[in-house]
Amino acid sequence: MANQKQSTATSNLNVVCLAGGVGGAKLADGLAQILPPDRLTIVVNTGDDFQHLGLTICPDLDTVMYTLGGAANPETGWGREGETWITIGEVARLGGPAWFNLGDLDLATHLVRAQMLSEGQNLTSATHHLCSLFGIEAPVLPMSNQLAPTKILSDGEEPLMFQEWFVRERWQPPVREVQLPDDVIASAQVTMALERADLVLVAPSNPFVSIDPILNVYPIREMISDLPLAVVAVSPIVGGAALKGPAAKMMIEKGMTVSPTAVAAYYGDLIDGLVYDVQDEASAGDFACSTLVTDTIMRDREDRKRLAQETLAFAEEIARSGRNH
């Protein structure tokens, strides 16, 4: 009976997942494995997007697309499986900027996107077209159709574009401030998805440079605070460190402890529950929200599916119990 209820609930509730790069893409893939496409919407950070070599590059959108489409490089988490590097090698020989690795298959995505944008399509429409070609049924939505560049202020006077800091400088310059743009508005598709959302799941992406840029887009933070039955985040901190990327380093630079407790405190009232890793159970402090302790490391597609199922069941339980907001 309990199981039956749970499965009924799963098929009736509308889920929005906020996702950044590799970790976000993996949880989104887990959710796409268990939810019908009309119950799941994935809203993706486009603060990393930048103009490069004449093209619009959308790193997080593409990581989500390649992951859900089964085309991602399993070694790196980003880029295409079976990739080659002929063009970027020649760009380097011609003295062009080659610090951002663009593989030959990956380049096709950027060229086709550029063509669609140059013909007047917006990023939402171009993303929909590309995702459909990768066989993805659930909507994958850029957070906005506007440019919304995240900038990193380090020791210099001028902030760096996010990818300059993240890829070119290998996220080594200390972060004094993450600068998010004012006046960016969510697309109609994003606000419609949030209007009908029962559950919002925050993927284990970097809170400062993957999730905050999404929440910064008006009115996403406001709608998430007001509307859904439950908001649950998955901690990107595992065993006192980030599985990948600069989240832990940034927390230290902010004077935070590197722990799921600190992640939950950072999200504050926005979330009703946190999913965190068993490795952190002994050291975790007190949480102001509900918690679920499990294995959060997603090594393969089965892991993604299991974590998605557990996270969803936990969020549904919060929604049913009325422990939200």
Next chain:
Amino acid sequence: MANQKQSTATSNLNVVCLAGGVGGAKLADGLAQILPPDRLTIVVNTGDDFQHLGLTICPDLDTVMYTLGGAANPETGWGREGETWITIGEVARLGGPAWFNLGDLDLATHLVRAQMLSEGQNLTSATHHLCSLFGIEAPVLPMSNQLAPTKILSDGEEPLMFQEWFVRERWQPPVREVQLPDDVIASAQVTMALERADLVLVAPSNPFVSIDPILNVYPIREMISDLPLAVVAVSPIVGGAALKGPAAKMMIEKGMTVSPTAVAAYYGDLIDGLVYDVQDEASAGDFACSTLVTDTIMRDREDRKRLAQETLAFAEEIARSGRNH
């Protein structure tokens, strides 16, 4: 003594070569083999340029650059030697426009050019940078820094962009009219080169869609009429046909005979001499200008050099004899 005089003349006269695609690139390469780089300027048609997949594609500039840089595909005459086609294959799979063949090495040129243009460089400066990386010393100049798209009016109401007609439609739709833009101005580098030009050589390129677009750029036609000691064209018609491309087909559609005589008549007063092929000697009619009959087919680099030498000597002879204009 005669030889010595001729060689002195060669090294003292300033030469401008007007070039379109493959034939133009070959004669330009021959000239670059025999002239010091400060005596030769190559002015290239950019009427074929177009925006495609977000990039600025300059087919004739690139053909000249790859040919002079020793990087051209010897089979096709265009594109890079040792080319691969990974990205464009994926563009096709993603439903993008794949009718214009962009190889993986060639793409690097377009990406680096796009980067330079996006940083505010003009096409002349970007071309100079790329050519220097291909080891080319003589200036290769786009006819203008402005967009100057050649359009082809065929049976439809709307004209086609040149590359749509030339590549996508394989130049099969009959040409009712070649539409050249008004108000395009030559770059300062082009007008300076023409100001100091003693000889102007018109390469064996298509008169209607490679050379006319250059002459249409103000004040190129006017300067060529007024300034140089001699203007000599090489006929693109060999044996009553075009070696490559639509020149002969267009002449037939215009009601012209397909002959060097018709080419000379088309250029009219602009040229003082025509170089044409031995295959056409028996059938050629009367010419209003001086002529040189030789083997004009350029099979290899030696052929290019020989034809360049003969063409240059012929032009110098016209200049010395005062038979010009």
